[in-house]
Amino acid sequence: QVGKLREKIQEVKQEREQEQHKHTAYVSELKAKLHEEKMKELQSVRELLIRQHEQEVARMVKIKDGEIQRLQSTVNVLRDGAADKVKTALLSEAKEEARKVFDSERMKLQQEILELKSGKKQLEEALNNIMQADKMKAADLRTAYQSHQDEINRIKRECEREIRRLVSSLSNACLFQFIAGNFIYLYVFDVKEQHLDERDVRRFQLKIAELNAVIRKLEDRNTLLADERNELLKRSRETESQLKPLVEKNKRMSKKNDDMLQCIQRMEEKIKNLSRENVELVALKRHTSLNDLSSTREEQEIEFLRLQVKEQQHVIDDLT
The missing domain is CATH 1.20.900 (Dbl Homology Domain; Chain A)
Known part of the structure; x- marks a missing residue:
């Protein structure tokens, strides 16, 4: 009888260890999944920002090429012997257009910077919420495990x-x-x-x-x-x-x-x-x-x- 009781106690200990290993593996798996999802989300945001930056650079290069061609044509006209008034008018016009383009581009870049900051803040809040939920889930698992052990002992x-x-x-x-x-x-x-x-x-x-x-x-x-x-x-x-x-x-x-x-x-x-x-x-x-x-x-x-x-x-x- 004592041997059977010892075997029973050993079986209960083994089951408790197996249950603890299961809970530990489950918590580790949840942490790994959370980290993987977070890295995937950050990678997608990074790729999106890179694509937007490349598109913006391409657009700026295209605009600058147009300006260079126009200025090059103006220089060619001036070399052909245009009057000083025409030269001054063209230069002032070019400066005004360049200033307008620069102001518009600066406003766009500032707006994009604000949007990126707000997106970063939202991602940080989502990450904090996910971590808090993970902690609550782990606490619930520990409570359930303790109640299960108390019931087994009773x-x-x-x-x-x-x-x-x-x-x-x-x-x-x-x-x-x-x-x-x-x-x-x-x-x-x-x-x-x-x-x-x-x-x-x-x-x-x-x-x-x-x-x-x-x-x-x-x-x-x-x-x-x-x-x-x-x-x-x-x-x-x-x-x-x-x-x-x-x-x-x-x-x-x-x-x-x-x-x-x-x-x-x-x-x-x-x-x-x-x-x-x-x-x-x-x-x-x-x-x-x-x-x-x-x-x-x-x-x-x-x-x-x-x-x-x-x-x-x-x-x-x-x-x-």
């Missing part, structure tokens, strides 16, 4: 308490069977020694038959208790994921308690009958010691049954 304690109770019941039943067997032997020996008449022999044979019936009942109960103990050992491996058998077990224990109470009532009636028989046999002095032994045996049996009822009642109270 069920294990209840199973160990039930097993100890059944082992104690089996020991008491075996002891009572041994005492009853010795008493029957002494009882028969005294009957043979004292040469009782036929009526007393029949009466004592009936009592011996009753004692044998009680012994058979105790043997049956011993077998039932052994079967129940094996069943409990088997079910203790399933109680980690199934709690419904505890309710059914509570019902069975209540029913067994009622049966034991009825058995006590029957035994009390039997004691009353034996007491009346003892009153009738007061005149037979040689039978006094045997009757006292019978009454003592019946009282011990009643006391034993009462103790069993109390133990079962405590177990039922613990389960409820």
